[in-house]
Amino acid sequence: MRCEGKMARIHCKITPLSVYLVVLATYSTLMMLACLENEQLERMAKEHEQETAAPLEEDMTIVRDRRSQHGRWLRSVDDFFRRMGTLETTCSKMVSLGGTYCRRALDNNKVVCLDEDVTLKSNNCTVYSFGIGADTTFDDQMNYYGCDVFMFDPTVNPEAIVSTNLEHERFHLLGLDIYRYNRTHLNVYPDGINENITGEFDTYDNIRRRLGHESRPVHYLKMDIENSEWRVLPDLAKGGKLEGVRQLAIEIHTMDIIRAPTHQVLPLLRHYWQVLEHLTRLGFLRAWYRPNLVVETMYHVPGENRSIATCFEVLYLRRGPVY
CATH class of the missing domain: 1.20.5 (Single alpha-helices involved in coiled-coils or other helix-helix interfaces)
Known part of the structure; x- marks a missing residue:
């Protein structure tokens, strides 16, 4: 193709309208970009x-x-006991002390952890044993180990207690509760003799005060107080009462669910769990669990041919974080 002649000139005339259109287009473009950026x-x-x-x-x-x-995770009876049996920590040096055989099974024995971080130092340890039921085998062995053992039970006759070291263990006809009171108990012995025993109950703080132990740490605390733990534990969890306790052994009783109406069983178990969670907040972790297989305390699962032990032994070790 061939082009001849002068190059054509293009004349552009700028008018107010063209300026407005250019500005409008620029503004629209910027607004669109801004909207896209915001989106x-x-x-x-x-x-x-x-x-x-x-x-x-x-x-x-x-x-x-x-x-x-609120225990929302707890939707069945099995949930409670399964979680209770799930240990939160381990003990590499666990020993069983005391106990007697009942119905071919060892009963009233307790376990002690000898791991370095929670161990009880011989000749420098204090044990409080609440609830002995006239069986002092555990307390005797703790005394042999070298601990100062203090026994408490308002329901037994001191003369009926067989202990080789009773003078060292300092038995007190005294029970643990959240307030102070006296109560009369009727004890029935195997030989048919009945005896009324007036027992005194007091708070943990008052008991320590009465013994002059306000500044003395209790290293091992054992409680077998027949269902009263649900009142006592929340009180113990307050005000630093468990300060110094390294090991906490409890026989836990949940047999109230046996006679409770079906619709009240789970609320009861949720309440129990909330009470026990007070211990977790203080750093106590479950290291041992053993159900007590006693026929009278078995819960028969409705509609199923099986039963669950409602009483069990638990050992807590204080080694978790406090929250």
Whole structure:
């Protein structure tokens, strides 16, 4: 192709309308970019919120579950006892002390952990033993180990207690509760003799005060107080009462669920769990669990041919974080 002649000239005339259109187009473009940027930022924010909300919600669930304010995880009787039997810590040097055979099974024995971080130092340890039922075999062996043992039980005749070291263990006809009072008990012995015993109950703080132990740490605390633990434990968890306790042995009784109406069983178990969670908040972790297989305390699962032991022994070691 061939071009001839002068190059054509293009004349551009700038008018107010053209200026307005250019400015409008530029403004529209900037607004569109700004909107896209805002939408992108909002989308990124939502994505970030979704990514962080799940872990946060999970963490809060763990905290709520750990403290178990409402026990929402507990939806069946099995849930309670399965979790109780799930240990939270281990002991590499566990020993069983005391106990007597009843119905071909060892009863009233307690376990002690000798791991370095929670061990009881011989000749420098104090044991409180609440509830002995005239069986002092555990207390005797703790005394042989070198601990100062103090026994408490308001329901037995001191003369009926067989102990080779009673003078060292300092038995007190005294029970543990959340207030001070006296109560008369009727004891029936195997030989058919009945005897009324007036027992005194007092608070943990008062008992320590009466013994002059306000500043003396209790290293091993044993409680077998026949269902009264549900009143006593919340009180012990307050005000630093368990300060110094390294090992806490409890016989736990939940046999109230046996006679409770079906609709009250789970609320009862949730209440029990909330009480026990007070111990977890103080750093006590379950290291040992043993159900007591006594026919009278077995819970028969409705509609099923099986039973669950409602009384069990638990040893807590103080080695968890306080929260």
